[in-house]
Amino acid sequence: MKITFRIQYRTVWGESLCVLLSQNHIQHTVEMTTRNGEEWTGKAEFDFHPSEPICYRYAVSRQGTLVRQEFGAIPHSFYPGNLQQQHYLVEDCWRDLPQDAYRYTSAFNNAYTPEQPSRLSDNTGRCITFRALCPGLSTHGQRLGLIGSCAALGSWEYCRPLRMKEVQPNVWHLTLDASSLEYPFEYKFVAIHEETGAVEKWETRPNRIFPLQPLQRGETYLPMETEVFFDDAPQRIAGCAIPVFSLRSEGSCGVGDFGDLKLLADWADETGQKAIQILPINDTTMSGTWTDSYPYNSISIYAFHPMYIDLRQLPALKDKKAAEAFEKARIEVNTLPMMDYEKANKLKMDYLRKVYQMEGKKVLASEDFLNFFQHNEEWLQPYAAFCYLRDSYGTPDFNHWPKYSTYDADEIARLCTPGNKAYTKIAFYYYLQYQLHVQLLAVSTYARAKGILLKGDIPIGISRSSVEAWVEPHYFHLNGQAGAPPDAFSVNGQNWGFPTYNWEVMEKDNYRWWRRRFSKMAEYFTAYRIDHILGFFRIWEIPDHSVHGLLGQFSPSLPLSMDEIRSFGLNLDRDFMTQPFINDKVLEEVFGAQSEYVRQHFITPNGKGGYALLPEFDTQRKVEAYFNGKEDEDSLKLKEGLYSLISNVLFVTDHHDTEKLHPRIAVQNDSVFQQLNWKQQGAFNHLYNHYYYQRHNEFWYQEAMKKLPVLTQSTPMLVCGEDLGMVPECVPWVMRQLQILSLEIQRMPKQMYEDFGHPENYPFLSVCTIGTHDMSTFRGWWEEDPVLTERFYHQEMHHQGEIPVHAPGWLCKDIVFHHLKSPSLLCILAWQDWMSINEQLRNPDIEGERINIPAHPRHYWRWRMHLTLEQLLKEKELNQTIRELIEDSNRR
Missing domain, CATH: 2.60.40.10 (Immunoglobulins)
Known part of the structure; x- marks a missing residue:
């Protein structure tokens, strides 16, 4: 040929x-x-x-x-x-x-x-x-058809x-x-009825000539090849965002599950919503305590959390007494206003172990399970072994396991053989993941049948105590810490503690690790959110000796040489630029009455009229270790003060080339910057703005274009990017080129120097929302800053008079409708913000509706709906109001 x-x-x-x-x-x-x-x-x-x-x-x-x-x-x-x-x-x-x-x-x-x-x-x-x-x-x-001017093409009939x-x-x-064709001829592509074959739509363009x-x-x-377009209005849809663990039904067990997700799809269908967005649902089980409630710190990028199994879809316990005891405990934990992570998970796992004893062998021998195992063995076997070893050794930190700390595929295969005495315990995790797969697949099929888009969430990071870090350490920099620079949520930046990616290694196999991950998601979801899409351009990498995020640097990046720094007019001593600036004035400002105690215990004169930290306290991790277990007010103040001294530097040294430097993020707020004269401050700000907003644009564009085209086109899912934070100019270039939906939030405007975004001006390829899980609800935000709220009320909403102290239902309804009318392809609102429009049904505890507070690294993720889904489905007035709002905004 x-x-x-x-x-x-x-x-x-x-x-x-x-x-x-x-x-x-x-x-x-x-x-x-x-x-x-x-x-x-x-x-x-x-x-x-x-x-x-x-x-x-x-x-x-x-x-x-x-x-x-x-x-x-x-x-x-x-x-x-x-x-x-x-x-x-x-x-x-x-x-x-x-x-x-x-x-x-x-x-x-x-x-x-x-x-x-x-x-x-x-x-x-x-x-x-x-x-x-x-x-x-x-x-x-409909089907696509071809019609034209000659007899073989239907003669335009x-x-x-x-x-x-x-x-x-x-x-x-x-x-x-x-x-059979008569040349030259004219023709058009048409949409034809699937059964009758008659033309229903014609191409909206002049005739094509062959x-x-x-x-x-x-x-x-x-x-x-040609792209065929018909005169169809863009399909803009509305939806709801809620974590699965926050769902509540009459039959759930203290935490939302995949059965509840089906009920949520019923409610979405009832109200005219066509999208459901959830948070990550991966297994986060490490300690078995409430600290495992953080959904972005999973032990596996593939395995789902066992707490999402709907027990109603499993066999009932044969032991009548045990069944009655379980039902009593289930009702008790399910009626709690918030999720009790430990109680709910212990209760569900006890039930699951009993059911596994009843039907485990039968299920594991079934053809359906064997097919599931065959298609998922690559990740499922290491995951199950990891869980068994975590349980056996009492820790997920494989570095502390007395055996198997270094992953060996052959050894793990032997451990997982049916003849091994550990097999029954290992196979329990096979059983759990199979049930989760079956149930989520059923939800996915159910949602698709109703025309509902199911949107998942892909976290940017992995835990350093995870299956992936154990099995595939070559893909990661395990001595690094990923995070985010300072923003409105956290003045010290965020330190997520995740290892950073070894992109050079990942590139060699065309990002297979990521493609496998996305492919698994595509089995269940039709859309996904890339958490912190900026990480595919560059990640905020924090040295392992830091607790806060201020001493981080972008990786990859282009650090500055001393000659480049001098070229901006900044002629300073290198030690002054890179060593913490500490003098008596700084000590008084930071510590007040504790200043003398700090002089005696933590610092020493440096011979230049100032002080240096003692070697045993010269990193934040050393300070953290010293104050471990000391929770009194004075100790906490001392600890945070010492952290601030350590980060009081103008520049940080590059992780890879110690001769080069990075301007420290947000240093203009610190005392070391105030030591510069006006000319030096101007030179530094010029360098700072060049470095963070100009120097890397082309470089980071190329970095993203190595990865994102491969990944976003590896599945048919709709791609949405969380592009909040310190966004380089090149990010919109890439997102537009790859048609990745941006995230638009009115109180986090993309345009500099604006207090608020304008929903009516949002791009079509975007997700419009009032707030995310990391933010307060609209009602919560309304009461946080009265000055800002008043400006919003008068200048953005164009109302007159005094502003209401609490956001009334009519005002919340206006906000919801204003967002629904935006040009955005998707308008996905938090469930709490949907409920805010009804003063009788919404939760009176405004602060209790918040899901996460990013400034608190050990936040307990436990919010649940205050109504059951069964109740919600019966609220005809609310549901009709939501449907009308969606229809009136021309979303469908």
Whole structure:
């Protein structure tokens, strides 16, 4: 079989084009040639399987190295024709993502049934194959058709179009006998009724013209693939955000579960909402205490938390006495206003162990389980072994295990063999994950049937005491700490404690670790939120000796040499720039009456009129260790004061090159900056703004474009990015190019120097919300800062008079409707903010509705709905109001 590829692509000197071609995972590269650097041709001869598609992408190479390739999720493709067709003439254009790529995602397409391409009889000597991309037709009971000016194309009669085949999701092909067509002819793509075949929609563009195409016998001509558009209004939808653990039903067991998630889908359907967003649901079990409630610190990126199993879907306990005792305890823990993490999990795990004893062997021998195990063994076996060893040794920190601390696949396989005495305990975790898989898959299917988008959450970090850190340590910098620079939530920055990624290693296998992770998510979800998408550009890396985040630096980054620093007019001594600035005035400001105690115990004169920290207190971790267990007020004040002394520096030393420096983040608020004269302060601020807002834009753009195209196009899910915080200018460039939805929050405006964002101006490719799980609810925010609230009430809402002390229902309803009217593709509001519109039903405890406080590193994640889902479904007035708000905002 011979293939001739033709494409127009303007290259620069030293670049060339090639075709990356594959069939049945067999890869070929076709080099292309050009006479003018713009029109490229590539020819190749291969033996291909006649029934499998030939998929390919174009790529640019420079000196033998690929520097760019098409990154859209949908490759170019065609199918071999009849036996006579031995030469394929392929016209193409470079294509990354289709326009309106969101329409092609599983969030908006879930009714695909694969079709075999049309294949003409072996008597046909010359063929033309039309190829088109068109999403969403199957969902609406339609197919793509072709109609035109000649008899073979129906002569423009609406009842005689040719039906195309959806050979891949949203990819349509039709092969015709070239001799049956009258040249030149005009044609259009149309949407036709799936059953009658009649035209229901016409392309909104002038007729396409097909010129005379002379073909030899045995040739198939493939004109350029085209994207087909109909005059359809963009589908904007509304939804609800709530953690699964926060759900409450009459039958749940102190914590929300996957059965409750089905009830939430019923409520969403009842109110006209088409999206449900949840927090991470991965297993976080480390100590068995409430500290495991933090959902972003999981022990596995694949395994789900056992607390989400709906016990109602499992067999009842045969022991009547035990069943009665369980039911009494269940009702007690389920009626608590907040989740009691320890009680709820202990109760559920006790029940699960009893059920496992009853039916475990039978389930593990079932065909369905064996299929599940076969498809998930790569992560499931290490996870189950990890849980067994964690339970046996009393710690998830594998570094402290007396055996198996270094992962060995063969040893773990032997540990997990059915004949091993540990097998029954290990297989318990197989059983749990199988039940979680079955139940969440059922929720996913249920939601899809109702047209509801189910949106998951992918945390940016992993725990250093996790299966992944144990099994795949080469993917991480385990001596690093990931976090975030200071923001409105945390003046000292955030130290999440997660290891940072070894991107250089990940790049070598084309980010397989991430692609596997995303693929697992795609089994259940049709959309996902990338937690802290900025981490794919650069991560805030904090040295392991720090507690706060102020001494961090971006990684990767371009640190400054001393010569560069001097070029900004900042001629200072290196020790002054990098050593903590401590003098008597600083001590009085920080410690007050405790100053003398600090002089005597923690610092020593440095011979320059100031002080240096004693070696045993010169890092925050050393200070933390010294004050461990001391919780009195004086000790806490001393500890925080010493932390601030340690971070009182102008520059921090680069982690990799000790000769280079980074300006310390937010140092303008500290006393060391005040020691500079006005000229030095101006020079530093010039350097600071250049470093943080200009120096890295192109560099970080390239870093993100190495990773995000591969990852975001590895599944059909809709991609949403949490792009809050200190956002580099290059982040919107990448998100627009890859069509990743941004996150828009009115009280966190993207434009500098604005107090509030403007929902009416949000981009279409965005998720609009009133607040996130890291923020107070709207009612909580309303009472936090009266000055800011008054400005919002008068200048943004354009109301007059005194502002209400508490946000009334009518005002909350206005805010909700204002967000629903935004141009954003998704408007997903916290459940608490939906409830705020009804003064009779909303929770009177405003502060109790908050999910997380980022400034508190040991926050207890325990909020639950104050109503049951069964009650909510019966609230006809509330539900009708929500439905009307959504309909009136033209969301559907």
